[in-house]
Amino acid sequence: MNYIKVLRFSQLCIITLLLVCCKPGTKSADENVSNQPQGQEQEQGPSVESLINEMDTNKDGKLSKSEVQGPLSNDFSKIDVNEDGFLSKEELDNAPRPQRREPRGNNTSNTSVQKDFEVTINVDPSLFIKESLLKEISKEERTLANGTKALCYVITTASQPQEHKMGPWCPTHINDGKDKGGIWFKDDKVYDVDGHFIANLKAFYSDEEWALFREDGSVKVTTTQEECEAAARPDVDEKYNNYCVECLPSYYKEKVSTYIIPVKPMYLESSNTLGRNGIGVAFNGVNFEAPAPTHAILAAHTLAPLDDAGGHVNPHQGYHYHAVTGNTKEVKQKDVHAPMIGYAMDGFGIYGHKDNSGKEYSDLDDCGGHYDDVRGYHYHAGDAGSNQVLGCLHGVSGSLTVKG
Template identity: 75%
Template sequence: MKQFRSIQSFLFLALITSFVCCKSNTNSTDENPENTPAQQAPNVSELFSQMDSNNDGKLAKSEVEGPLLEDFSKIDTNNDGFLATEELEKGPKPEGRGPRENNSNSKNNVQKDFDVTINVDPTLFIKESLLQEITQEEHTLSNGTKALCYIITTASQPHEHKMGPWCPTHIEDGKDKGGIWFKDDKVYDVDGHFIANLKEFYSDEEWALFREDGSVKVTKTQEECEGAAKPDVEEEYHNYCVECLPEYYREKQSTYYIPVKPLYLENSNSLGRDGIGVAFNGVNFEAPAPTHAILAAHTLAPLDDAGGHVNPHAGYHYHAVTGSTKEVKQKDTHAVMIGYAMDGFGIYAHKDADGKVSTDLDDCNGHYDEVRGYHYHAGSAGSNQVLGCLHGASGSMSVKG
């Protein structure tokens, strides 16, 4: 039976392993951990905050490494598939676990070659979405290697569909006045009836997004949007429906460095806070929305029918794939292609032409076939997860403006 150390040591080792996996081109500063004073070790809350890459207030398997991953089921006492801070604090106390080899650094996280590897096709991007011609440049990838990458600069504005609406203005409004929301892998229309029944929907009497006259409390200005559209919602915007308008951030530009030829790595990388991929219209796919923190403030941040909404950091972006963007049909019955991940592997729709879902996907939502090579499938629209992680050496994405 495994013996255990203190939970702080346990978490510190997991955190370092995770950081090396995601940022293998960064040199370690902990060359002699035995000489580090015990009182300098970060506490559980601090470590949790650093590992929670998508800021949703909980840790998925894709966000942890090493001992935390090995003992995930032991710590996950409520069996919901996530780790909360309370579960970490009450988790098993490690004692006497010896040093373990780090298998996720750039030296050991080796490339795996497939018979078929498909290069990125820049002609698939909608020209009207590009702010400049796609070019190539050598760029350092997430595993520290240098590779030729496409530079794709967009305004993150869709051309195939309109953006919004998100929040209805009255509890009598129909579904055409609002967007969508998700729970337990299901999608719901955010109409007036949905807003009026949030107490029953979440079994929580503190929900009150509408006033006595039936009007819905909606953020109306950029200032209000920025106070509400973040995990630590400002108190004055608790019990609000968050609607950030695209015109607030019209000047934003997104630049993607995506490797021309994707490089598959044996160990996957957890999703960071920047975009995880890009649709053919230049809009980025984001990591899961931080619903745990948002709902704790009794705040709702609906997606529009295309699966997107706006925040101050990224502008307009997608958290769900609903079939509203450009699709590239396949010659067989395979699911349509909808974009590229940041590692250059293709992203395809959740279901194929026959309405079937692939059953052999890995934790990143990826698998291999002899036509498309390794590639991903978007999660269902109600899952709040386009991808689970990335299995390739990633380029980078930045937003300015």
């Protein structure tokens, strides 16, 4: 059970960092963050049953890749010995013990060490598209994910883009062109999900079990909210194996997203693992999500394409992005630098993948960020085919809540 103890410690750190609710306070955002331990390893780790209960969001008694975090996510394929895309109680019981990190002096939480840059750019609320806002953006003192009090912007949106249409995602016949479907990714490349793509999935994945179309050439597509929810969950309903998943925005049109983002971002020496609560927001109020959990659905021979803007719909977030394709509002820079497309949850700006000359950035850290004297520390979105907008966050995160 030593593996579970370490997982428990990592899980507590992540939960503390990403899910603490914001509340009124008095400390200025300019104050340095103190070293605050975010959890202590217990002598007796939790049972496998309690770990599953905490992380099993759909309550099916097992854990998918999208439900786990920390070391458990990193070693998912090693623990998933039967390669079914899920971690069972037996597999967790038999999980190997991970290599433990050596302590760094007396600092129990290096993520709380703040670093000040010569240039730090505050969030500019005027960049958001007004039509996407449900309320006027307000400025309030809140508590960030690590317990630090700071002045924050409260941004409430309907998560509906104003500058592009949503969809389509799935073609309806194998003779359909690319205008009838969205996009998919594999090995850092983007592919049009047209009828030909659907018809050739066996060769694309070197797997004879793919069969998303019928004898008459019609594609098997989810057509109701009930079908969408049965096919879009990590443990795909067996009835919808070999389906193209199309969840329509109209199913979840009442979704309201509220972002709490610090006015002045605070850079941390150590990066923070992405959670399942959004990683940033585009200027149209739609959230950027962590990588799509493709392993589970592909194991069921199910496809959940993105639209040409890099977004799709699920029951939890409504419409959201997993890729940046250049379809959303961009703020051009005065130099050759890539345009700005939104903000991360820590308040640092997110910019396009390539600069205006088509050149990729070669000096990015694991999160996709770097520093310059004009923009301070900021991020660059991953390539559209990478299934990763950002790799992690290097600042103190605010929070996102989605209701409706």
